Amino acid sequence: MHDSLIELLPELWVAIGQTFLMLGIGLSAAVILGGPLGVLLFMLSPGQSLANRPAYLVLSWVVNTVRSFPFIILMVALVPFTRIVAGTSIGPLAAAVPLSVAAIPYFARLVEQTIREVPRGVIEAAHAMGASELQIVWRVLVREARSGLVLALTVLAVSFLSYSAIAGVVGGGGIGDLAIRYGYYRFQTDVMLLTVALLIVIVQIIQFGGNAIAHRLDKR
Amino acid sequence: MTQTASSPPSTPIIQLDSVRKTFILPDGGRFDAVQPISLEIARGDVFGLVGKSGAGKSTLLRLINLLERPDAGRVTVAGRELTVLGRRALREARQNIGMIFQQFNLLQNATVYENVAFPLRIHGRHSRAEIDARVRECLELVGLSDKLQSYPARLSGGQKQRVAIARALAPHPEVLLCDEPTSALDSETTRSLLQTLRDINEKLGVTIVIVTHELPVVDQLCDHAAVLEQGRFIEQFAIEDISAERTSVLGRELADLVRERRRRAELAAGSESSSVISFPKASNA
Numbered sequence: 361m362h363d364s365l366i367e368l369l370p371e372l373w374v375a376i377g378q379t380f381l382m383l384g385i386g387l388s389a390a391v392i393l394g395g396p397l398g399v400l401l402f403m404l405s406p407g408q409s410l411a412n413r414p415a416y417l418v419l420s421w422v423v424n425t426v427r428s429f430p431f432i433i434l435m436v437a438l439v440p441f442t443r444i445v446a447g448t449s450i451g452p453l454a455a456a457v458p459l460s461v462a463a464i465p466y467f468a469r470l471v472e473q474t475i476r477e478v479p480r481g482v483i484e485a486a487h488a489m490g491a492s493e494l495q496i497v498w499r500v501l502v503r504e505a506r507s508g509l510v511l512a513l514t515v516l517a518v519s520f521l522s523y524s525a526i527a528g529v530v531g532g533g534g535i536g537d538l539a540i541r542y543g544y545y546r547f548q549t550d551v552m553l554l555t556v557a558l559l560i561v562i563v564q565i566i567q568f569g570g571n572a573i574a575h576r577l578d579k580r
Numbered sequence: 581m582t583q584t585a586s587s588p589p590s591t592p593i594i595q596l597d598s599v600r601k602t603f604i605l606p607d608g609g610r611f612d613a614v615q616p617i618s619l620e621i622a623r624g625d626v627f628g629l630v631g632k633s634g635a636g637k638s639t640l641l642r643l644i645n646l647l648e649r650p651d652a653g654r655v656t657v658a659g660r661e662l663t664v665l666g667r668r669a670l671r672e673a674r675q676n677i678g679m680i681f682q683q684f685n686l687l688q689n690a691t692v693y694e695n696v697a698f699p700l701r702i703h704g705r706h707s708r709a710e711i712d713a714r715v716r717e718c719l720e721l722v723g724l725s726d727k728l729q730s731y732p733a734r735l736s737g738g739q740k741q742r743v744a745i746a747r748a749l750a751p752h753p754e755v756l757l758c759d760e761p762t763s764a765l766d767s768e769t770t771r772s773l774l775q776t777l778r779d780i781n782e783k784l785g786v787t788i789v790i791v792t793h794e795l796p797v798v799d800q801l802c803d804h805a806a807v808l809e810q811g812r813f814i815e816q817f818a819i820e821d822i823s824a825e826r827t828s829v830l831g832r833e834l835a836d837l838v839r840e841r842r843r844r845a846e847l848a849a850g851s852e853s854s855s856v857i858s859f860p861k862a863s864n865a
């Protein structure tokens with residue numbers, strides 16, 4: 361029993377690497393594309409400086425629609441798109457495509473909600489000083505909401521760790537895939553327990569790290 | 581720095597020409613917050629806008645730097661008609677109009693230094709050294725040189741408002757707009773803050789427009805005042821001119837305050853009064 365775990369070690373390392381690859385790509389896409397989308401949603405919403413009701417409603421509808429897909433359905437539905445983008449529909453790189461597609465609107469919504477907490481008056485003061493919209497985004501919204509944004513990213517990372525395990529089922533690889541292949545199909549309960557324990561540890565580390573950074577950034 | 585105290589008082593620095601503001605309410609209704617109003621404020625003046633809550637004071641003040649865009653009418657500040665400017669030109673013009681608020685509106689995640697540097701950094705024409713010198717100069721002016729690296733959360737209300745004043749003054753504005761600047765402060769803090777505003781007006785020649793519901797603040801700080809009611813001026817007067825009959829309740833109460841102040845000044849000539857906010861009004865020569 362112990363031997364089987366030691367034999368598994370090389371594969372475990374690969375699986376951990378694959379999980380972090382999927383997570384890394386998904387979270388990067390979320391930050392790079394979902395972040396600006398969230399800011400845009402906020403700026404277009406009623407009462408804000410770029411308020412535009414039709415544009416807000418359309419964007420909001422798109423975000424809701426993508427978010428309403430169960431992840432596994434989204435993954436299957438996106439297979440043709442994944443083939444185009446990743447060149448294949450299996451493996452961690454391919455799995456990162458639907459992960460990213462799911463993560464972008466998710467994070468956008470979290471960002472929108474988080475920067476809504478920035479007091480209106482502070483934004484107004486920046487306008488009164490002649491700040492441009494872009495300066496307000498970087499120097500006011502991101503700065504004032506930064507600890508909330510870190511916590512939002514933490515929430516996203518934890519959710520997507522489990523999504524990446526689902527992606528494993530359909531050939532994405534990663535820790536979840538390992539759990540299914542050995543623990544579930546081959547009835548190796550010890551492998552199952554090990555992978556679950558590993559996921560628990562990773563979640564704890566992400567959450568602890570996120571909380572610590574957020575706390576440090578918050579001067580309010 | 582060259583300030584404008586010596587420039588001719590002939591042309592008003594602020595001109596509102598039949599400005600009007602109607603808010604569309606969420607239920608589709610309309611609310612006329614500012615009826616067509618015209619107003620001229622002279623260079624170097626300290627002008628008070630008084631009125632009950634909801635009278636439209638803040639809206640009128642915010643029309644001056646176009647935080648609210650008027651539905652009709654013209655706004656001219658320091659010879660520039662703001663209402664015809666594009667976004668970019670307006671942002672430039674706003675450097676000439678500082679503003680402070682009841683809730684201070686400082687960046688909480690930025691130090692005092694960074695807050696005061698903010699308006700200079702966003703108009704990227706200043707070198708690091710220039711910004712540094714100006715930030716220190718402004719903080720010196722408001723007496724906060726020892727708090728450069730503090731975060732606003734660690735400051736008292738009065739100190740926060742001083743940071744806000746330093747921030748507003750950093751780009752050398754000719755006009756300072758104040759929306760209830762002392763309403764969140766105790767009377768002792770209010771007194772010293774008013775002294776600071778008076779200094780700014782007298783020494784730097786900055787024209788001040790102040791919205792407040794506290795009549796003693798108007799009495800002690802302002803040269804002129806206008807009383808607003810339901811988005812209209814119901815009267816306008818020089819604070820010291822109490823000979824003419826006042827038509828509004830607030831106008832009469834202000835006249836009473838002036839009389840009271842003069843009476844006390846006569847009685848206790850020279851000596852410090854123990855009353856909360858009664859000190860001799862500074863002359864605005």
Ligand SMILES: Nc1ncnc2c1ncn2[C@@H]1O[C@H](COP(=O)(O)OP(=O)(O)O)[C@@H](O)[C@H]1O
Pocket residue numbers: 603604605611613631632633634635636637638639640
């Ligand atoms: N953005 C807005 N939308 C709708 N109504 C507003 C808005 N801003 C102010 N008002 C209304 O306009 C009136 C005047 O407001 P304000 O200028 O803030 O008054 P004051 O500063 O004299 O208390 C109030 O009745 C207020 O409810």
Ligand SMILES: [Mg+2]
Pocket residue numbers: 637638639
């Ligand atoms: Mg007000």
